Amino acid sequence: MTDSEEPHIDADVIIIGAGLAGLTAAYKILSREPSLNVIILESSKDVGGRYRTIQMVTKNKRRSSFEVASQWINTDQHDLLELLEELEIPFVSTVIQGSVIKEWNGTEVCKHRLGMLSGLTLSEQLELAHFLVKTWDRATIRNLASITFQEFIDQNLSSDNVKCFIEYVVLINCAVPPDKISAFFYIFYCISNRSLVDQMVSEKGTNRYRIKQTHKNLCEKLAEKIDPTIIFLGEPVLKIGVSKKFVKVVTIYDCL
Template sequence: MSNEEYDVVIIGAGISGLSSARYILSKDPHLNIVILEASDRVGGRTLTVPLKTENGTDDWDLGAHWIGRSQTHIMELLEELGIETHQQYVTGKKYLQVGKDNSVRSYTSDIPTLSLLGLLDLDRIMKKIDSLAKEIDQQNPTNHRRGHELDSITMETYLNQNMWMSESKELMEVAIRGVIGVELSQVSILYFLTYVSAAGGLKNLVESTPYTAQEYTLKGGCHQISIKMAKELGESRIKYNEPVVSISQNKNIATVKCESGNIYQCKKVILAIPPNQIAKLKIEPRLPVVKRELYKHMPMANYAKVLLTYKKVYWRESGCSGEVVTNGGPSSNTKCKYGPLCLVFDDTSANGNPALVAFVAGQQLVEWRQLEANERKESVLKCLSQFFGDDVYKYIDYAEKDWEEEPYVGGAPVCCVAPGAMKYYASGLREPDGCIHLAGTESASIWTGYMSGAVQAGTRAAIQVLLDLRPQTVSAQDLKNNNKPFINPSK
């Protein structure tokens, strides 16, 4: 058991915690920082794994997947770290499967194949959501003129009240499941508007067109972002397999205790872990009630990823882009009500090794995770075969990851706020409590839930810490940069 003293203890070595450390040290390399990480690796919700290919192996992402040019904070970091992007393949036929009959429709533009009324309905609701999202104040979403009312209405009720066509409503349902891993009944429209506002618009969240969230993958995968930052910081600053269990603080000093019995004393703590994990810590004196209430109402969503590698990009040969938006279609397993998938994309690597990536989310994942491994794989293949034929079965390698199994993450891609709790949102997530500062993508005000948000929130927490410990190092420009507006020339 050790007892060590530091200026700053950062809890969590995901992109956010590492960004905080990097920023603080860029301003004052003499500050003494340690990063405590519960698992045996950096990267948190990013994970790149090798899969078999025709001629060897290549790397694919089982965690965070895409970035886009409107995500300025992560784009800048990638440039600094020398990580290159790879354009998401979107050329050709896309498939849409919604409706009671689960029929599969194809389309080639950015506009899905719905009836004319369905398209009008979809266009209307998207415009309505965007216009309301523009009115959201990230620093206090319930300040909206209809704030409390919108926080008491679930997305489900809101869409029922504001959409006429079941097919377009189902498409919205699938899109929200695919983007944040929740069912419409689990979040309020106010939370969703705040999420949309942080992304600069609904299209930025759901499309794979230029500047949107699904624009590029990273050559070599997303995990290297953290691996490179850790190397730059010096591996000796990171303590692995060191889960924090409690924090106590008095006016000027915090004491951080780990499961190992090790104790770290410091002037400042940055909590760069998701709210569902903060809720597990024993913090003395107790955090303000606003924060406690919020974390109790911020469960992690349900999100899993499946990767399949192939010998040939055979779907492209028949004019398919590889992109599918689906309600899952009919279930092929009697234990499940639904087919497993919601989104599929071509995930051929920058080295040209063919692959598909598929997402299982929300209620479908709750069912799917109860199946045996062979049943899970079989149901994925069956679902994919509806769009890409029996050749899907000729895969070279298969990998899946259900993020609920990660003990210090507990789900993915983001902790969402349950209806009624948005009144605690910004102060609960971003305001420090004494020595304790909050980072993590959930606390971002720009691109919340994304890697870019993790960088923005990590930098914001670092600036807060520096303003107390080294105020002379922080300029007005630093604060401005942290709140940079969106760059999206297509708008």
């Protein structure tokens, strides 16, 4: 089969990845040049990449959701703040003191406990602390390399909320669920990045903005604005070739 006979789509702009960067690029390009034929190729089954809305059950047994890998915006992230205003995604000004966030909602100052941990009960926080500090003591490299991190979690934790917490931390940090990596890989990653422990450490005296809960997150809104039919999900890009006339992007199924 020659190149021209291969199944293909012609496009002016091909963006690889439907994370925040890819979606914002498509949105900005199409806002300026609506006539361009732009497509986005995304390897996973969802848009958003690392940007996720997490659902959890709180201490009071209420369902709660919050934005992970997107929640905080520094005062100098002007482009992101502009984008939020343009897409009408609400955010509030906050100041963090110790483990308390003070938020100005327009009429009064509201106080919240900081971090993902506030969704866990005291006994769940103790189980998590034990898991973080003690569990590794008994593990050997040979054992850890032969099981997935999900199996390791299941063997060492009983609370569903704590399992859910750790599963999301892995998903956010490594962009894959814990059943796709070995326990050894994740522990090595933690040692080099302090990632799991970092989730528990609060920063002090910081002024930032925080995105409020909405029924659609920033990436979902961007995808909606730019026309979801130009986003091809489940299309991992394998190869990019450049000739004098065009760029050829090869995905697992098709040639574009």
